[in-house]
Amino acid sequence: MQRDAGRTRKRILEAATEEFAALGIAGARVNRIAEEAGCNKAMLYAYYGNKDQLFDAVFTAYVDAYLEEVGFDADDLPSYAGRVFDYFEEHPGHLRLATWYRLERPQGARLEAVLAVNADRLAALERAQADGVIPADFSPVELLSLIQSIATSWSTMNPEYGSAVPADRAHRRRTVVDAVERLLTSRDAGA
């Protein structure tokens, strides 16, 4: 058993990601994380401060990975929605993480990285609309909001639907991309 601070840090972060994704901040147990990571609880406090800061580290790591992998393309929003869908299909825990964050984090503390990315995206959408590349029926923030919701709609459904939800991932993906395409189809001004 070699000693390796970097490896231990990583193992803690992985174990914490799993625990927080499953149970949230209030439900997570520091003891369990340490046990799962195969190290002593004290290491966790040495490396990450406390439970809350550990959640921060987990959440920031997820956001970085998400932004890197999904990217953004104001000119092709349907395929952006498809990539969002793909990401959360492959990392269902990350969507839970994002939801816990929204529910359990006090209103004050926002993530700089996300704020900056959002501003960028809103600006890019505005430009694309000014250039006529995408229709301007919805404002940039409306578009982002709707697309995000649609892309994750299957994962955020109440569990009671259960068997009615199609098991075929490709089929569910097509639904998402299709719906976003419809949002972007210009309609006549008349009621």
Place this chain on the structure above:
Amino acid sequence: MQRDAGRTRKRILEAATEEFAALGIAGARVNRIAEEAGCNKAMLYAYYGNKDQLFDAVFTAYVDAYLEEVGFDADDLPSYAGRVFDYFEEHPGHLRLATWYRLERPQGARLEAVLAVNADRLAALERAQADGVIPADFSPVELLSLIQSIATSWSTMNPEYGSAVPADRAHRRRTVVDAVERLLTSRDAGA
């Protein structure tokens, strides 16, 4: 101070609704609920069994109120979406409750009431499509999933958007209804 079992039950349920909506099952504190309800913790156990069953009572009461108030109309989905939007604008805690339920409840235990309502709605949509009242581009379950997501999209956004989200409730509502209308506009079969 009169004694009144019914009133005490109700006060506990109200206090519990607030506490669970704010903090979820793991984060809620039984002591706080009793204090807020202005009664002893033992009453809570006498009337509702334990913490989990108390959450069940809270959640069931919310579902009943929701189903009653929102209703469903397969022939006019945009206005259904508008009513869903309205409901959660007026009871933001209830959307949080639904989210906690999805995150914290073990997969096994579903609510009969919701299962039955879902089945009804799927059947109603199927009929409406067969009658040609609404387009059949999306299947019933796809429609329900998309509409639910769109109606709650503003409330489920990451908090980092903050000031970019329009404060005007009527405006946000129009976005929702508009988006659902677009889903229902038939398109040509060609790619």
Place this chain on the structure above:
DNA sequence: GTCTACCAACCAACTGGTCAGTTGATTTCT
């Protein structure tokens, strides 16, 4: 090469406080 002093990595065991749930007695109404 190997000895040694040093420090980072690591941990078992503890602490103080908090939590869900219980008990046995008291009050109030009929």
Place this chain on the structure above:
DNA sequence: AGAAATCAACTGACCAGTTGGTTGGTAGAC
């Protein structure tokens, strides 16, 4: 008198965070 409603005080388990000490790698003296 008796039943239902109420509660102060208790219990045992658990939990986040700490402490004081041990272990293992390694840099430099010789």
